[in-house]
Amino acid sequence: MHIAHNVQIGKHCLVVAQVGISGSTQIGDYVTLAGQAGVSGHVKIGDHVVVGARAGVIGDVKAGEVVSGFPARSHKEMMRIIAATHKLPLLLKKLEGK
Secondary structure, eight states: OEEOTTOEEOTTOEEOTTOEEOTTOEEOTTOEEOTTOEEOTTOEEOTTOEEOTTOEEOSOBOTTOEEETTTTEEHHHHHHHHHHHHTHHHHHHHHHTO
């Protein structure tokens, strides 16, 4: 874990292995940063946020959100994106007429 200069971490937060938090970041109360998540500098993360494993937070996260992916976005949206990418080979074959 690496916590840079001037980082503020609220109460009852869970920061899991290999998390990196850049300088001047503010993390609210009851936040979970899962393994290998990264947070860029000068970002505000609200209370009760969950940042998924290997997520990259590059902007502010509102209280109560669950985010994942890179760049971090709503976990539900990220799951839809991943599901769509699994369909790309079939869609390409259809476009190519094979």
